[in-house]
Amino acid sequence: MRRAADEQNSLHILRESDVILMDLAALADDFKQRAGYTSVDFKDRTGDWRTDSDPCFSSISERFQERGYIEKEELREIGRWKVQGGRIDRHLKENSPERVEDQSALAFDSDSDGEKIAVLSELKGVRVPVASTILAMWKPDTHAVIDFRALRALPAAKPELLDQETYTEFAEFLELFRTYGTDPGAYEFYIAHVRDLAEESGLLTREVDMALWEYDRRRTES
Numbered sequence: 399m400r401r402a403a404d405e406q407n408s409l410h411i412l413r414e415s416d417v418i419l420m421d422l423a424a425l426a427d428d429f430k431q432r433a434g435y436t437s438v439d440f441k442d443r444t445g446d447w448r449t450d451s452d453p454c455f456s457s458i459s460e461r462f463q464e465r466g467y468i469e470k471e472e473l474r475e476i477g478r479w480k481v482q483g484g485r486i487d488r489h490l491k492e493n494s495p496e497r498v499e500d501q502s503a504l505a506f507d508s509d510s511d512g513e514k515i516a517v518l519s520e521l522k523g524v525r526v527p528v529a530s531t532i533l534a535m536w537k538p539d540t541h542a543v544i545d546f547r548a549l550r551a552l553p554a555a556k557p558e559l560l561d562q563e564t565y566t567e568f569a570e571f572l573e574l575f576r577t578y579g580t581d582p583g584a585y586e587f588y589i590a591h592v593r594d595l596a597e598e599s600g601l602l603t604r605e606v607d608m609a610l611w612e613y614d615r616r617r618t619e620s
Contacts, residue, residue, distance in 0.1 A: 420555045422599045425609035429453060432612075438479045438535070440472050454604050455535045462536045467503040470495040473532075477523060480531045480543070489523025497521065505529075506536060511589055515582035525579050530589075538604035542592045544585055547614040548607045549574055555610065556591050 430453045437451040440458045450457040462468060468476070470493060477490045498521060505517040518529035526544060533541035542548070552571075553559045559571045570587060578584040589603070592610075596603045 420609065420613060422555065422595060422601055422606060422609040425612045426601060426605040429608040429612040436479055436482075439475045441469060453608060454602060455538050458535050459538055462506075466506055467499045468532065468536075470498040473498050473502075473521070473524075476531055476535065477528055480528050486523040486528070490521075492522045502532065505533070511541075512582040512586045515585045519580075519582065526582065526585055527579060530585055534604050534607070539602045540593070542589060542603040542607035544578055544588050544607070545611070546575070546578075547618075548592075548610040549578060549588065551610040551614040551617070552588070552591060554613060555595055559591070 442448045505514040515529045530544040534543045595606045
């Protein structure tokens with residue numbers, strides 16, 4: 399209960415801060431230029447490892463879409479990229495190569511965002527944030543990485559999420575902070591709003607999640 403109350407209070411502070419209009423493009427550009435961005439490795443057509451240093455995953459996206467699945471060692475690389483310190487690698491490496499390829503192919507073929515996340519989450523060590531990262535690396539124009547920073551910043555760009563007069567959506571948004579790590583439905587809720595922002599701003603959905611992350615970093619670290 400204490401955690402839920404703290405989260406709700408932080409959301410009230412965000413709403414009352416009067417920082418509602420966000421320059422998403424400028425925030426995304428700042429994210430891209432900020433020192434310390436971590437690149438990700440993947441296998442090219444020849445099977446050699448290549449490094450993608452683009453925050454929008456241009457090279458790895460092209461390869462994943464061309465191939466139609468990811469490989470086990472790529473999954474481990476993605477896990478290290480998303481979860482710093484390699485805390486989940488011992489779980490990720492328990493997946494067989496065939497299992498990783500099959501599950502990722504099924505996810506990429508699905509028409510449902512929730513199903514994509516659910517299928518990827520069947521892999522050992524993969525929860526919604528890592529599954530969302532796989533999807534963002536696969537198609538950064540339609541998918542985005544979900545994490546606490548991006549969620550917490552979302553109402554600054556979509557203040558209607560905190561309107562208690564529409565209590566159902568307000569309550570659903572608050573629930574995201576408890577479930578987003580394990581509930582594919584939380585990703586469906588999140589990505590729908592991120593896509594709206596992407597369409598309004600002319601950005602990739604991946605760029606929107608970068609902008610939200612950067613906004614929250616500034617707000618909490620200033």
